[in-house]
Structure formats: C-alpha cells, structure tokens
Amino acid sequence: MIGRHHDKVRGDVASALDGLDSGMTVMVGGFGLCGNPEALIAGVIARGVTELTLVSNNAGNLGKGLATWLRAGIVKKVICSYLGTNEDLHSRMAAGTIQVEVTPQGTLVERMRAAGAGIPAFFTPTGVGTVVEEGKEKREIDGRWYLLERALPADFALIRAHTADRFGNLRFYRTARNFSPAMATAARTTVVEADRLVDNGTIDPDDVHLPGIYVHRLVEVREHEDPFEYKTTRPRPEGK
C-alpha cells in the first residue's frame, strides 16, 4: 500500500500531469498572467486532451497563459470572473464554441474554499439584486438577504509556487499567490510547478503558506516568462 503523499516529486511535466484526461474540470492558478504555472499549462496542450472545463479567474490574456488552451481548442467551458481584454475568450464565447460562466470573484474563490473544506454550499451577500441571483435560493438572515452558492470542486488543480519542499509545503511570492491555495484544496489531484524545490526542513514550519497535505505532485521548473500585462511605472528621481 502506498499513500497519496508518498514520493511526490516528478522528474518532468509530462509525468506530473499523468491521469489528466479529456472532459475533466481543471483549475489553474493565476490572476491574469501573474502566477501562472507556465510549464504545466504547456504540458496540458502537449498531452492532447480536449473538452476541458477550465476554472480560472481570467482564462489567460494577450494570447498568453491559458489563452493558449483556448486557441488550441481544448476547452469546452470556462468558469471565470473577468474576461476583460481576453479577445481569445470573447471571440469563442461570441461564436458559441466555448460556454462561459461568469461569477463574482469573491464567490468564485469561496466556492473553491468551500469545496476544499467539506462545505457543500454557503450563503453570501454578493450578487443579491443582480443577475447573479437568477436560479439561486435566496434567504433573509438577521434582516439581510443572501444567495446560496454551491461548492466548486475540480479533478485537477495546476498551480505555481515560489518554493516547495519535497512534502509539498509551499511558499508563494507576492501577488502570484491569488487563487492557488484555494484551488489546491478544491481539487482531487493538485500538481505544483515550483520555481525552487528544497529539502524538507528548509522551510520553517511556521513559514509554510500552504501545507503539503493539499499537494500531490511536484515538478521543479526554474525558468519562467512571467509576462507583464500592464507595465506601469513612475519616473525615477535623480539619485534613487
């Protein structure tokens, strides 16, 4: 008998994605192009799977990140909060080739958190009095109205971490963290693309952002493109 937390480190992306099949629901971390597991995203296309349901805040942008899945035609449905300037998604939604479910961002992540925490549904004030409430149970609790939102689980979560130890304890970097921890809890299998793999004990237990219980496979990938979406700056004063 081998438990799910035995020997998580995989030598390459292809073996880290073992068992990710057509028709599955896949969550992918990132806020736009920030915090994307770039090698895993490319690896899913190379795997040749199709008909995926993709759960992501933005489903890529500027033709990069998860927009490559849209272009490859491997996604049948997207659950996201924001399309913005993602023309690859706009055009496929308009053509009817991809079904798009738009959810408030806080509700999207809380549905993941609930799925990972054994809570099948929850009441939230977000979306009351808007199109979001259509078809959902509404309840007044202590004088305020709430919508019943259901947990959102997934078959796979593909996430990026800054540092991982061999058990899968993770640390994230800056705002690259975003949806990744909640996705890791919501998926049956979580695959981590780590910028840096370290030995157990290197990360102080008090400094772990996501405990390795939520991580099932790890692959170290040192090089990333990390594209900018909007590079905004201010002029550097003299002497700084």
Added chain:
Amino acid sequence: MPFSKSDMARRAAAEIPAGAIVNLGIGLPTLCADYLPAGHAYLHSENGLLGMGPFPYEGDEDPQLINAGKQTVTVLPGGSTFDSASSFAMIRGGHVDLAILGAMQVSARGDLANWAVPGGKIMGIGGAMDLASGCRRVIALMQHANKTGEHKLVATCTYPLTAARAVARVITELGVFDPTPDGGFRIVELAPDVDRAMVERLTGAPLVD
C-alpha cells in the same frame, strides 16, 4: 469651472479617514492615491495585497507584484500579501472601510451599475459585486453625464446592477451628491461655478435638500 479629473480625485481622497483600509477601483479612483499623505491610509487590492504602494520606478517593475487592474505596483513597509479567499473575506467581512469605485449609473437610492452595458461586450464581474456589497462604505467617482448628455445619475438604473442600495456618496465633476432612501440626490457640495439648475438638467432623478 466644474471639477477637473484631478480635482475629483482630490475631493474623493478627502473622504478617506486617517487609518482607513481603502480599495480603489480601476480607472479614475486609482488617482486618489496621489492625494493621500504618506501613511494616511492603507490601500487594499483584491488580488491579495494590503499596503499597496505607488507604481514602481522605471526598471523596478515586478510582473509578480500587481494590483487588481493587473498593473505593476509596489508594496510599502507594513504591507502584506495573501490569497484571494482571504482577500475577499476581508471585503465581505466588513474589514475594508471604504471602496471608491467607478460607475456607469447610480440610482437615487444608491443602486450601483458598473460592470456591464446592455448589448455591449461582457467584460465580466471581477471583484465589483463583492466590493460594492461588502465594503463598509462605497463612494462612486464618475462623470455626471455621458458625452451625449445621457444621464448617469438616474431614478432607476437601466444597466445591470452590481449591487442594490450600495452607494453612500457620488462625486462627479459637478460636485458631491448623496443618494437617499426615498430616491433623490441630496446636494452636499457643488463644484465652483456650478449651480443647482445645471445639476438639475444633467441629473435623471430629483434633487432633494
């Protein structure tokens, strides 16, 4: 002279109490940060950042340190980063004191429409609904009417709602106005050289005193 865009941002920044946690929406509200004294308030960005600083100096941009508009930013001493679930728990849980948001329409009862135009391309909801219904106070910072003179301060929103009865105060180039429970805009302040008749003409709902 009605308020310029920078006057509007300055006026909105004056609504931010010392020591407040504030979320500034994409667009004009972002400019409010330029009018806050150092250390006055703490900026929250819903992608997982508290204590957000100004844009980085040229050459210091980090693609993994961005705001909710996906622009490169900085983090100030005392700042923190966290995941999206924590970030929206802060919002929904009433820990964010104030949101200053852009708006397409605000009704005289404070309904907010700022995420979709009927018949237009759907950009998505993002954090708008959570911010509008979760933050303790919501201020709309917006143009008073659109370019064709069509009202944006209205009796009833015709655009899809972001949240009902969410907006406490509206700041436009014409002044400062508060929606009221009975459905009228109360004039709090008029911009220089703006009179009541001008506001009346450009507002699609009754003005109340």
